[in-house]
Amino acid sequence: MIEYFERLLQNDAESKSKDDVSSICKSLDLQGSIECGATVLAGKDFGGIHSVKPFALIRPSSPDDVARVVKAVSRSSNLTVAARGNGHSINGQSMADRGLIVDMRSMGDDHFEVVGSHCVDVSGGALWEDVLKRCVLEYGLAPRSWTDYLGLTVGGTLSNAGVSGQAFRFGPQTSNVTELEVVTGKGDVLTCTESENSELFFGVLGGLGQFGIITRARVLLESAPDMVRWIRVVYTEFEEFSRDIELLVSREDDSFDYVEGFVFVNSDDQINGWPSVPMDPAQRFDQNRIPGTAGSVLYCLEVALHYKNGGDPSIVDTIVRKLLGGLGFVEELKFQVDVSYMGFLLRVKRAEEDAKANGMWEDCPHPWLNLFVSKRDIADFDHMVFKNILKRGVGGPMLVYPLLRNKWDNRTSVVIPEGELFYIVALLRFPPLGPKGPEVEKMIAQNHEIIKCCSKKGIDFKQYLPHYQSHEEWKRHFGNQWTRFVERKASFDPMAILAPGQKIFTRTPQP
Ligand SMILES: Cc1cc2nc3c(=O)[nH]c(=O)nc-3n(C[C@H](O)[C@H](O)[C@H](O)COP(=O)(O)OP(=O)(O)OC[C@H]3O[C@@H](n4cnc5c(N)ncnc54)[C@H](O)[C@@H]3O)c2cc1C
Structure with a gap:
């Protein structure tokens, strides 16, 4: 699979036959699917200002699929991979030019489980509007902190902050989750909380997709009003x-x-x-x-x-x-x-x-x-x-x-x-x-x-939802948090393969 994409890196005009696609699927042994070439959707976002050409759109059907893709990419010489929520970024943050896109929506329904009386486990690729409907209609419960618009994914807003008119009381959505399942840039699938793998937990929240791909989140709930x-x-x-x-x-x-x-x-x-x-x-x-x-x-x-x-x-x-x-x-x-x-x-x-x-x-x-x-x-x-x-x-x-x-x-x-x-x-x-x-x-x-x-x-x-052109601007944006951000990157995505559309780090080539 990697050789295939690297050939494409040298000559992306190369035609992609159905055989190629199926051989990629086989070598990755995914339960989900891969779409090569016809990836127009994944090459643009809501902002509509930038467009790129990713090599493939991958529709995983489990965290294990996501991990396989990330591991395969990390073994390549210079491929990158971006999780795509609902593609509602403005400046190409959910894109990967000449890289792979993991469509998180394909796993949107994987998890939905109310845990105790105050939490629900949902997929990173779930839309908030679906979380709302199921929580309210099936349980009379609701998340406490929202965004104004709910056609956004859980993983996408948690990678930024997630802000609306409830945040003055409950904080942003990043303050309203107690556990995450994350596929790191090394391809490890880890559960993290405030006390377990805490550096990953806090790093990923507002982490602009830089440290891992959120496959599941445990979201705090309250009783839903009528x-x-x-x-x-x-x-x-x-x-x-x-x-x-x-x-x-x-x-x-x-x-x-x-x-x-x-x-x-x-x-x-x-x-x-x-x-x-x-x-x-x-x-x-x-x-x-x-x-x-x-x-x-x-x-x-x-x-x-x-x-x-x-x-x-x-x-x-x-x-x-x-x-x-x-x-x-x-x-x-x-x-x-x-x-x-x-x-x-x-x-x-x-x-x-x-x-x-x-x-x-x-x-x-x-x-x-x-x-x-x-x-x-x-x-x-x-x-x-x-x-x-x-x-x-x-x-x-x-x-x-x-x-x-x-x-x-x-x-x-x-x-x-x-x-x-x-x-x-x-x-x-x-x-x-x-x-x-x-x-x-x-x-x-x-x-x-x-x-x-x-x-x-x-x-x-x-x-908020930052967009910069240069390393210096990113350093200034993070200010005294820059060192911590860089250290987290070194720990969880040392080759900088994740979320290249944020343009914070450059992919480290394989020796
Ligand atoms: C109409 C509209 C209304 C909005 N309203 C609000 C609002 O009220 N409040 C607010 O806070 N924001 C709001 N936003 C901004 C929104 O939070 C961002 O667009 C955010 O990117 C979420 O969108 P998405 O789920 O489509 O993620 P995407 O745009 O697809 O992805 C955003 C970034 O997160 C990464 N990412 C996506 N999924 C995951 C995952 N599972 N794990 C790790 N990284 C991931 C991507 O690689 C990318 O870097 C709004 C945006 C739009 C277009």
Whole structure:
């Protein structure tokens, strides 16, 4: 098998016959399958900016299959291998140019077992939306910490962090797993926890796929609510918005169950402006309520409260009134709906369906930028970025909400700014339909401008889902965690065969 791929490395135009494919399968002795050549899917990602040509797409059917592939690759002179979750990276992180792709979705249903009353074992390749459905419908339970969009894999988000409006209380998804099964870059299949193979456990969490492939995760659960009161209120001043949202997240247990925020343009623009706030077609944003002092952008606090069916609805009203009481939003600009818990968690799926229908999901590039910005600098960031560079919006949501450092375990590989409180900023760009090239280039240039301005101003920030071109930039990103990251790499993937699309390490050639 290895000779075959190495011949391809020398001449990848070589035609790949069915016989070749079956001989590879035989030599690897996989239970799963290998697809050579026709690997278009694996050569691109959601970002749609980069594309590469992998040699093969492997659909493993067990961790043992994954281990066989990794071992075979490590015996080659310079092949690499990337686990592909759902390919929702932006900058080619899930790709392997002239390497092998392991499609983790093929093992998505391998595990589903509720363990005790508080945990579920799921596959690394499972989609979070499937985990949600099975946990809620079969057990009345649910994971505690989510991402906004659930068409992502368990292994993919755990390799980054996994953040949404529950993270202020429970931390990111990386703080909500107690055990992992991992295939390391040496091809060893290991179980790891906080106390067993702990360096691997913490390394893999937020490890950008660098130390191993997650084949199973044990995820913490809570009792699932039935319903959610979902509320949006509007602010004109960033100072008031940030004061209130920080107050809500610092109250932790005595707060809403979900707290997020976003910035929108003070205009009637359908996508970037006032119409992006109401949650129901029957609701209308009355712009006459916006004080004349408001600037180019406005802020929306988005919160949600869980409740059970059969409870007294007036209790929900009372709690909401108490939690919102004293906050400084514009009184008349308040929107709310009551939805099922699953409907709430699957809210972005509806946006996905609309975007798919409009050709804005798979068919267009998404030059997204995600940052963590320290509380110390978020007001400067607002002034420089939201009020100026992005005052016309990004063609999609601009999320901004705070997270608490004490909910993030500093033994994981995730990198966050200094200080007890920092904000996630997510610029979820959708280029306008029409001629693509220049608009997308402009968006990418704007991302660079934002990063450049932040660096120049000395803003304490880190990229989330990071993407860098040079070794020096990666070193700077990890800062004082760089040595630990490099040591973990040397221990678990010494030849640097895993997740080459992150472009952190270069494959060590076989002597
Ligand atoms: C529409 C959309 C909404 C999003 N919303 C959120 C959000 O609310 N919160 C948030 O935190 N993030 C969000 N993300 C970002 C998301 O966390 C990343 O895209 C992440 O990469 C997960 O996607 P994936 O499962 O498709 O993994 P992929 O993109 O396929 O992989 C990402 C990286 O992880 C590695 N990897 C994948 N699977 C494994 C595995 N089993 N073991 C080890 N390494 C693996 C890959 O090699 C690659 O390096 C969103 C992305 C999109 C496109």
